[in-house]
Every structure is written in C-alpha cells, then in structure tokens.
Amino acid sequence: MRIHFIAIGGAVMHNLAISLAEQGHQVSGSDDQIVEPSKSRLKKNGLLPAALGWFPESITEDIDAVILGMHADVKNPELLKAQELNLKIYSFPEFIYEQSVHKTRVVVAGTYGKTTIMSMVMHVLKKLGKDFDYLVGAQLQGFDSLVKLTPNNKLILLEGDEYYASPIDHRSKFHLFHPHIALISGVEWNESRTNISKEEYFRQFETFIDTITTKGTLIYNKDNTSLREIVEDTSDCKINRHGYKLPEYSINKGVTYLHQGEERIPLQVFGKLNLSNIAGAYTLCEWLGVKRADFYEAIKDFKSSIRYLEFVASDNESVVYQDFMFSPYKLRTSIHAVKEQFPEQGLVTIMELNPYDVVDKNFLDQYRGSMDESDYAVVLVNKEAIKDKNILIGNLEHDIKHVFNHDNFTFLSSVDALEIYLEQFKSLGFNLLFMVSPNHNSINVVSFSDKFFKNY
Incomplete structure (x- = not known):
C-alpha cells in the first residue's frame, strides 16, 4: 500500500509510520513541526520529511490511504486535497482496526490506570514468550515503540481513550476498536480536564461497552462506584462481565506483598492503585489463557515505567x-x-x-x-x-x-x-x-x- 501521514510527527503517528514502513508499505508524511524523539526516529528510518510544512501537491490519486493526525486541522491544505480527490482518509484508530480485523482485539480503557495495566500485561506476556501486536500511549520499559502492527500476530493489545479520533472524526478513539475483550480500570469525571458534562463523559464509556463484540467480555473494576453504575446501565449488552477488586496485601519493611492464599508475593511496586491494576491485569491475562502461577511469577519484577510512583x-x-x-x-x-x-x-x-x-x-x-x-x-x-x-x-x-x-x-x-x-x-x-x-x-x-x- 501507499500510505501518507498528515501530521507524521505525533507520538503514535510516527511509530505507526515506522511500523508500516518496516512491513514494506510505501510510507510518506508531512508536518509543520517535528520534535524529538520523533525527528531522530523518522530520520533513522528514512521517513523524515525533507521540509516542514504542508504540501498539497504531494497528495496524488495513487495514494491508497491517508492517515490524519490530531495536530492537523480541518482546513489543512493536504486534507482538503485528499478530500477533493476522494481518497480514503483514516484516523489512526480507524486504520489500526481495519488492519486488525482478523485479530483478537483487547482494549484497556479508563480515566486512570490504563497505561499501567497495559504495561503489566505486556510485561507478563513478554516474559512468557508470547508474541503480540500492541498500541500503547507511553514509552514502556522493554519495548522500543508505542506501536507494533504485524500481519501475522493473532492478538493485539490496544490502549483506548475517550478523546477525538481525528479533527474530522469526533467519535472517541476507543469506540472504533470493537474489542473482543475490554477492560475498564475506573471512570472519574474531572471538570478541569474535560470540556464536556459529567453525563456526556460517562456516556462515552457506556458507548464503549456497547461496541464490545457479541459474546465478548468486559472486565471492570468493581471498587469504582461510577463504573459499577455504568456497567449496570448497559446490562442489555450480550457480553460476559467479570469484575475485579483490590486484592489483599501487606507491607513489611518497605516491601508490599500480594496475598494469594497462604502465599505472599513480593512486588516492586506499591500503592492501592497499582495493586488494583495488578488485579485487573491478572483477570485480563487469565482470559488470555495465562496460568495463575505464571502470572504472579512474572509480575514480581514488574517496575513502573510510566512515572506512576x-x-x-x-x-x-x-x-x-x-x-x-x-x-x-x-x-x-x-x-x-x-x-x-x-x-x-x-x-x-x-x-x-x-x-x-x-x-x-x-x-x-x-x-x-x-x-x-x-x-x-x-x-x-x-x-x-x-x-x-x-x-x-x-x-x-x-x-x-x-x-x-x-x-x-x-x-x-x-x-x-x-x-x-x-x-x-x-x-x-x-x-x-x-x-x-x-x-x-x-x-x-x-x-x-x-x-x-x-x-x-
């Protein structure tokens, strides 16, 4: 495929461009501002635009797909040219869904904790030698990129958020993934961080639950009151529901131990949010076929890699x-x-x-x-x-x-x-x-x- 990125310098956008180029696709892109580390990574992979700016003459009829980043606006000259030529224009979540339509899609969402849970699950699966594709919102220890998208892997882990998919697509990103398994870590409305009402914000998560495939699975944090109410309001969805709660734990000499029956599992992270996230990650891994003993052995050396405590x-x-x-x-x-x-x-x-x-x-x-x-x-x-x-x-x-x-x-x-x-x-x-x-x-x-x- 010939693929052009409008606003290629974004964190996810440049990682996706590199991943597609590595698969053999013909990739080009543009942006009016590219900063580090995007600039060096694009240059290393031969994808750094020769000049900054927007060049509508580079948009031609032989382009198979245009991927539009949030940094562009609705009057972007390249976007207008692509619309004039009636080219297929994707947001990055829409494109990733199309490329993973035959994979098992797992989406982790929530106001807080989604990146941590993603990093825990990815850490465990990697330690167990399982290969998978992924899209994550922050650079994680042990992983070179925010995106891995291959034609062969049957499993893809996707971090989903509730913000706009693109300047011309105001659906929430996580509404486009249609997961087979979804996890919501908790929902909290914060007036200072969003310009929509509490009711509308919660409705984004109700709609997300509605997008889970028929007979799919929702894993959710039962300790979060708002989330419990949202789950109850979507009880008509024909999906499996599996709640998790904060596990029992103890602290001794500055080390947190997770209780599993008589066993005490030492951790390298601490705090109730981390412990709740571990419970969510375990439940998700269990649905992916990971054995209990293997999960807890692997999670022992997990360290926060995204500046959470x-x-x-x-x-x-x-x-x-x-x-x-x-x-x-x-x-x-x-x-x-x-x-x-x-x-x-x-x-x-x-x-x-x-x-x-x-x-x-x-x-x-x-x-x-x-x-x-x-x-x-x-x-x-x-x-x-x-x-x-x-x-x-x-x-x-x-x-x-x-x-x-x-x-x-x-x-x-x-x-x-x-x-x-x-x-x-x-x-x-x-x-x-x-x-x-x-x-x-x-x-x-x-x-x-x-x-x-x-x-x-």
Missing part, C-alpha cells in the same frame, strides 16, 4: 519518588501510598500547578485538603510561566494557601526558590514525592533529589 533515588534511608499529577484524587492516593509504604518516615510532597489553572476558583477548590496526609506540603507556581500581566503572584499565593490550609505549607514562585528550599530541608527521616504535571513541568526531578539528600 516511580523510584528516582535514595540515600541515608530516604527515598524520592515521582508521579504524574492529573487530579486531586491522584494527588491524595499517591501521598497515601507513600505514607502507607513507609509509616515511620515523614513525607515532603512537592507539586507544580499551572498558574492559568489556579486562577479558576473551581479548579483550585478541588484541591482543598488534598495534601493533608503529607507532613510537609509545597506548591510551586512558576512565575516565569505567567505571561498575562493581570495575574498577580501574590493573589495566587493567598488563594492557594487558603485552599490547602496545611500546617506545614510552603508556597514557591520560582525554580530557584525550590532549589533553596530543598537544600535547606533536613532530609533525615523524610521521603520526598514529586507530583509533576505532564504538560507544565519545571521540575528537574533528579537534580532536585540530589539537593534534598545533601542536608541530612
């Missing part, structure tokens, strides 16, 4: 972790996980807030009391990120302190101030948790960890 460094019995911060719920659960894992140690939690989010009172109010379990709470709002002269750092500081209402609270307005704070803090007997935003992050976690350890 990810180990950064340790010194003098103090440990530093980093975690992505998507919501107040995630902040609370991550703080609780570290405190539960190390009950004899104090905890310093540092989080960065985007100043343009903080000016929204509804956004900020959601964080009320969310750092109560941490012994020291630090919030960074980097004044260098403020371009609007009407936003006053003093007003932000007052509002933030009022919301968090923490006895040991520190507000910082610069990276330099954070550096001084860490150098002066006596770290002996304390752990450190960085809650970093995937979109607005000024924190060099490794460098700041060294400063934390210096003064003990």
Whole structure:
C-alpha cells in the first residue's frame, strides 16, 4: 500500500509510520513541526520529511490511504486535497482496526490506570514468550515503540481513550476498536480536564461497552462506584462481565506483598492503585489463557515505567519518588501510598500547578485538603510561566494557601526558590514525592533529589 501521514510527527503517528514502513508499505508524511524523539526516529528510518510544512501537491490519486493526525486541522491544505480527490482518509484508530480485523482485539480503557495495566500485561506476556501486536500511549520499559502492527500476530493489545479520533472524526478513539475483550480500570469525571458534562463523559464509556463484540467480555473494576453504575446501565449488552477488586496485601519493611492464599508475593511496586491494576491485569491475562502461577511469577519484577510512583533515588534511608499529577484524587492516593509504604518516615510532597489553572476558583477548590496526609506540603507556581500581566503572584499565593490550609505549607514562585528550599530541608527521616504535571513541568526531578539528600 501507499500510505501518507498528515501530521507524521505525533507520538503514535510516527511509530505507526515506522511500523508500516518496516512491513514494506510505501510510507510518506508531512508536518509543520517535528520534535524529538520523533525527528531522530523518522530520520533513522528514512521517513523524515525533507521540509516542514504542508504540501498539497504531494497528495496524488495513487495514494491508497491517508492517515490524519490530531495536530492537523480541518482546513489543512493536504486534507482538503485528499478530500477533493476522494481518497480514503483514516484516523489512526480507524486504520489500526481495519488492519486488525482478523485479530483478537483487547482494549484497556479508563480515566486512570490504563497505561499501567497495559504495561503489566505486556510485561507478563513478554516474559512468557508470547508474541503480540500492541498500541500503547507511553514509552514502556522493554519495548522500543508505542506501536507494533504485524500481519501475522493473532492478538493485539490496544490502549483506548475517550478523546477525538481525528479533527474530522469526533467519535472517541476507543469506540472504533470493537474489542473482543475490554477492560475498564475506573471512570472519574474531572471538570478541569474535560470540556464536556459529567453525563456526556460517562456516556462515552457506556458507548464503549456497547461496541464490545457479541459474546465478548468486559472486565471492570468493581471498587469504582461510577463504573459499577455504568456497567449496570448497559446490562442489555450480550457480553460476559467479570469484575475485579483490590486484592489483599501487606507491607513489611518497605516491601508490599500480594496475598494469594497462604502465599505472599513480593512486588516492586506499591500503592492501592497499582495493586488494583495488578488485579485487573491478572483477570485480563487469565482470559488470555495465562496460568495463575505464571502470572504472579512474572509480575514480581514488574517496575513502573510510566512515572506512576516511580523510584528516582535514595540515600541515608530516604527515598524520592515521582508521579504524574492529573487530579486531586491522584494527588491524595499517591501521598497515601507513600505514607502507607513507609509509616515511620515523614513525607515532603512537592507539586507544580499551572498558574492559568489556579486562577479558576473551581479548579483550585478541588484541591482543598488534598495534601493533608503529607507532613510537609509545597506548591510551586512558576512565575516565569505567567505571561498575562493581570495575574498577580501574590493573589495566587493567598488563594492557594487558603485552599490547602496545611500546617506545614510552603508556597514557591520560582525554580530557584525550590532549589533553596530543598537544600535547606533536613532530609533525615523524610521521603520526598514529586507530583509533576505532564504538560507544565519545571521540575528537574533528579537534580532536585540530589539537593534534598545533601542536608541530612
């Protein structure tokens, strides 16, 4: 096939382009901005466009498929030319479905946890020597690409999300996969992260369940109240339903043990979210024919590779972790996980807030009391990120302190101030948790960890 990518520089798009080129397809692409690591990877594989920009003259009638990325818009000149020529235009999930129509499709979805569960399942299957195709949303340890799509594998694992498939296709991506087996890790509506109503957001997952093939299987987290209600509202679907719950566990000397009857299985991850994700991953692997003993032997050496309670460094019995911060719920659960894992140690939690989010009172109010379990709470709002002269750092500081209402609270307005704070803090007997935003992050976690350890 001759395949052209509009917006080839995207994380998934460039990985898919490379995968298709490796299979022998004739692949071309364009973009008006390509950054690392996409740029180097495309260049290595001979797919880097000769020039940045959009070139409608490159869209010709002999193209079999155009794959449209979200970075393009509806008036993109190449898209308009492809529509004029009546070429077949795909979103990447639509194209992947067409290429996997004869495979067993497994889709993992959920507001949080889907990438972690995907990484757990992929880790187990790889350790057991099972080959499979996949699409995942983050670079995982042990896997070179976000996409593997071959003509021969009979199984494909797909991470599915609820966002638009493409600029011209406003269906949710995970509505296009039609899974034989689907897993939903949990559903949580967050007003600050979505511009649709709670009812409409939940409806995306109801529709996803409706897309499961007849006599297919839904695996779902029974501990999530919202998800249970969604599953009950879709009871007319003729599918198998298999719920899972948080497993029993214990913690001894900083190691979490999963209970399986009399057996105690040591893990290299911790926290209730990780344990719930393991329960989901096990249930999914069980449906794929993996034996119980094989799964638990393989999961023993699984490490978080996507910055969920990810180990950064340790010194003098103090440990530093980093975690992505998507919501107040995630902040609370991550703080609780570290405190539960190390009950004899104090905890310093540092989080960065985007100043343009903080000016929204509804956004900020959601964080009320969310750092109560941490012994020291630090919030960074980097004044260098403020371009609007009407936003006053003093007003932000007052509002933030009022919301968090923490006895040991520190507000910082610069990276330099954070550096001084860490150098002066006596770290002996304390752990450190960085809650970093995937979109607005000024924190060099490794460098700041060294400063934390210096003064003990």
